[in-house]
Amino acid sequence: DTGVSQNPRHKITKRGQNVTFRCDPISEHNRLYWYRQTLGQGPEFLTYFQNEAQLEKSRLLSDRFSAERPKGSFSTLEIQRTEQGDSAMYLCASSMPGLAGGTDTQYFGPGTRLTVL
Amino acid sequence: AQKITQTQPGMFVQEKEAVTLDCTYDTSDQSYGLFWYKQPSSGEMIFLIYQGSYDEQNATEGRYSLNFQKARKSANLVISASQLGDSAMYFCAGNRGSTLGRLYFGRGTQLTVWP
Numbered sequence: 452d453t454g455v456s457q458n459p460r461h462k463i464t465k466r467g468q469n470v471t472f473r474c475d476p477i478s479e480h481n482r483l484y485w486y487r488q489t490l491g492q493g494p495e496f497l498t499y500f501q502n503e504a505q506l507e508k509s510r511l512l513s514d515r516f517s518a519e520r521p522k523g524s525f526s527t528l529e530i531q532r533t534e535q536g537d538s539a540m541y542l543c544a545s546s547m548p549g550l551a552g553g554t555d556t557q558y559f560g561p562g563t564r565l566t567v568l
Numbered sequence: 569a570q571k572i573t574q575t576q577p578g579m580f581v582q583e584k585e586a587v588t589l590d591c592t593y594d595t596s597d598q599s600y601g602l603f604w605y606k607q608p609s610s611g612e613m614i615f616l617i618y619q620g621s622y623d624e625q626n627a628t629e630g631r632y633s634l635n636f637q638k639a640r641k642s643a644n645l646v647i648s649a650s651q652l653g654d655s656a657m658y659f660c661a662g663n664r665g666s667t668l669g670r671l672y673f674g675r676g677t678q679l680t681v682w683p
Contacts, residue, residue, distance in 0.1 A: 482669075484670070486671075491675070492675060492676075493572075493659050493673030493676055494613070494659075494673050496670040496671065496672070499669060499670060507669060507670060509670075540611060544613070554601055554620065556603070556618055557671060559612060559614075559615075560612070561610070561611060561612045562612065564611070
């Protein structure tokens, strides 16, 4: 399967701990996105990369959040000093603008569900 | 920015019938894209269909079609011949075509297909 993969699928942690999630995009895709989805809501944008460059960050991405894509392939999202409000589904998506006539269709992974106790 | 509104929290349809899920958008951009995604209970977002603001014809993908009315700023999803497996959350999303990039999502519509 060559879709977007995310690990771990589930993470339970205690308040104050650090967590790191990984996303592996579709291999030929140069853009990688992170979104957060809380219960009953649509996904909210966090940040995205084009190759290794982080091009945009949402104000939702507080100082406790950091994302990297060091070699332009996989990406990691780290949350430091987790809070209960960080409990959510973290979704990763990848795209290759221009592959389909100028669109930027994003393909999503299965997500990482974070529970902060 | 794009603002996406989905006003139907839940919809019910009988198997084999057609159903329309509503989506309106608000943007000052001339160029933008509109997308529909399906999210089953497993959580993964599955891309269904795309409509570009300059596309003159409504997009279709199998049983999915997008009823795009630019003047009304609406991009409704039509699912024909509903199947039990269509039961899921459906999200409308838009981007800003001038920069592509981030998607703005609506709150979603929970579709339930009954036999």
